[in-house]
Amino acid sequence: MVLADPTSSESSNFSSLPTIAAIATPLGRGGVGVIRLSGTRAYSIACMLTGKLEFKPRMASFCRFYQADGTVIDEGLVLYFKGPHSFTGEDVIELQGHGGMILQNQLLARVFELGAKQAGAGEFSYRAFDNDKLDLVQAEAIADAIDATSAAAASSAIRSLSGEFSKKINQLLEQLIHLRLHVEAAIDFPDEEDVDFLSDGVIQSKLEQTQEKIQQVLATAKQGQLLRDGIHVVLAGRPNAGKSSLLNRLAGQERAIVTDVAGTTRDTLQETVVLNGLTLHLTDTAGLRETQDTVERIGIERARTAITQADILLMVYDVTRDLEEQITPLQLAEQLFDELPEAKRLLIIANKSDLINADDSQKVTSNAHLEMSNQSYEQVNVSCETGAGIDDLIETLCAKVGFHPPENSLIARTRHLDALRRTAEYLAEAHEQLTVFKAGELVAESLRQAQHSLGEITGEFSADDLLGKIFGSFCIGK
Ligand SMILES: Nc1nc2c(ncn2[C@@H]2O[C@H](COP(=O)(O)OP(=O)(O)OP(=O)(O)O)[C@@H](O)[C@H]2O)c(=O)[nH]1
Numbered sequence: 001m002v003l004a005d006p007t008s009s010e011s012s013n014f015s016s017l018p019t020i021a022a023i024a025t026p027l028g029r030g031g032v033g034v035i036r037l038s039g040t041r042a043y044s045i046a047c048m049l050t051g052k053l054e055f056k057p058r059m060a061s062f063c064r065f066y067q068a069d070g071t072v073i074d075e076g077l078v079l080y081f082k083g084p085h086s087f088t089g090e091d092v093i094e095l096q097g098h099g100g101m102i103l104q105n106q107l108l109a110r111v112f113e114l115g116a117k118q119a120g121a122g123e124f125s126y127r128a129f130d131n132d133k134l135d136l137v138q139a140e141a142i143a144d145a146i147d148a149t150s151a152a153a154a155s156s157a158i159r160s161l162s163g164e165f166s167k168k169i170n171q172l173l174e175q176l177i178h179l180r181l182h183v184e185a186a187i188d189f190p191d192e193e194d195v196d197f198l199s200d201g202v203i204q205s206k207l208e209q210t211q212e213k214i215q216q217v218l219a220t221a222k223q224g225q226l227l228r229d230g231i232h233v234v235l236a237g238r239p240n241a242g243k244s245s246l247l248n249r250l251a252g253q254e255r256a257i258v259t260d261v262a263g264t265t266r267d268t269l270q271e272t273v274v275l276n277g278l279t280l281h282l283t284d285t286a287g288l289r290e291t292q293d294t295v296e297r298i299g300i301e302r303a304r305t306a307i308t309q310a311d312i313l314l315m316v317y318d319v320t321r322d323l324e325e326q327i328t329p330l331q332l333a334e335q336l337f338d339e340l341p342e343a344k345r346l347l348i349i350a351n352k353s354d355l356i357n358a359d360d361s362q363k364v365t366s367n368a369h370l371e372m373s374n375q376s377y378e379q380v381n382v383s384c385e386t387g388a389g390i391d392d393l394i395e396t397l398c399a400k401v402g403f404h405p406p407e408n409s410l411i412a413r414t415r416h417l418d419a420l421r422r423t424a425e426y427l428a429e430a431h432e433q434l435t436v437f438k439a440g441e442l443v444a445e446s447l448r449q450a451q452h453s454l455g456e457i458t459g460e461f462s463a464d465d466l467l468g469k470i471f472g473s474f475c476i477g478k
């Protein structure tokens with residue numbers, strides 16, 4: 001997408017930007033299809049397209065849409081939003097015709113003929129951002145609401161869109177600016193009336209309050225990021241352990257082929273499910289073993305790649321066999337990673353608990369953790385056959401990634417978490433400069449950087465390439 005350079009004189013005068021148009025509804029058949037236009041020529045294009053001389057803002061007008069030679073392309077409604085009271089802040093026209101691809105494409109071609117240009121990905125949202133109709137968090141929330149994979153993620157995105165998350169960030173920014181003013185004053189007027197502002201404790205307590213607030217927002221944002229992105233869970237283990245059966249159990253349908261032949265799964269297989277509100281991107285993999293079979297070897301290679309990319313790895317083993325065999329699930333994990341992965345990334349799944357008798361069952365049940373190399377690995381006992389233990393597994397997974405969304409959660413992205421973490425680091429630096437070194441200038445500098453990092457979230461300070469990346473990932477027509 002070609003974005004206008006926000007620093008150029010053109011962007012401050014959007015009348016020089018081309019009028020853009022795009023189909024805003026999904027491609028394909030539908031009762032209604034919407035084409036959206038934004039820019040100074042949108043209104044005149046609508047007049048030329050329909051032969052009407054006037055449209056009243058925010059009123060629907062029923063019209064025919066004409067080709068240059070006067071033939072009718074389609075008929076439908078024209079909606080006019082006069083800038084700056086529109087989504088983009090520019091004049092916006094919406095053409096609501098019928099939802100067939102041929103009709104929509106003909107109408108769009110005619111709109112181009114009349115002077116509009118194809119909108120790039122996210123260009124409508126970018127213009128809204130550029131004209132201060134939305135901040136960056138809100139623009140991202142539109143994309144997140146559309147792409148949401150769960151109801152909770154969608155409603156969180158809508159809350160962020162309405163500005164709730166931005167409000168939290170802006171309150172923090174205000175707090176920070178206030179703090180900076182205090183510090184700057186303390187530097188400029190040292191020992192005024194015999195009071196050393198840097199040491200009188202006021203700045204320190206204000207700084208600590210801000211640090212506490214950042215941690216609260218960070219915790220909310222972490223939940224929002226999990227809601228938005230979910231987690232990548234890879235199912236690995238020896239052939240026949242029941243990995244594909246587990247995938248099917250979690251998916252609630254027969255997605256993967258299950259047989260008693262060891263080596264059934266050859267390729268990796270993905271399925272996305274939402275369980276307890278958390279989106280799990282599951283990957284079933286080929287059973288890990290030495291093999292001469294070319295196809296199986298490629299499958300195992302793919303399994304290894306998937307395993308290293310997992311947020312959480314489920315090492316599935318067959319309780320009736322594997323512990324008696326040479327290799328435990330932990331030894332297998334160690335082989336895969338050359339060393340054991342962090343305990344928080346690994347969960348041991350003891351499968352086929354329905355096949356063991358009561359005595360052995362006790363042994364397995366008490367085995368809630370596996371110990372190796374001084375680390376303790378959590379284990380969940382399940383039966384993919386009966387479904388026993390599956391709820392436990394889901395709860396353990398949520399707990400492992402710290403997922404417990406509050407009632408009114410807000411959607412957030414990794415980008416926001418990174419910026420908040422950096423802000424927290426600069427504040428910690430400022431705290432150290434203040435309390436240990438009593439270095440006023442350095443406190444001021446760390447606070448300035450903290451404010452800068454925080455401002456990146458709402459787009460107050462954002463580099464052009466970051467904006468291009470964010471808006472470029474939106475779909476056309478947004
Ligand atoms: N009794 C019992 N059988 C199970 C259970 N889970 C899986 N099985 C059986 O174990 C066999 C292997 O299951 P799969 O899910 O194909 O195992 P896998 O780990 O995907 O195997 P590969 O794809 O060959 O690596 C099948 O016959 C399943 O029906 C369970 O909890 N209890």
Ligand SMILES: [Mg+2]
Binds near residue numbers: 245285
């Ligand atoms: Mg399988």
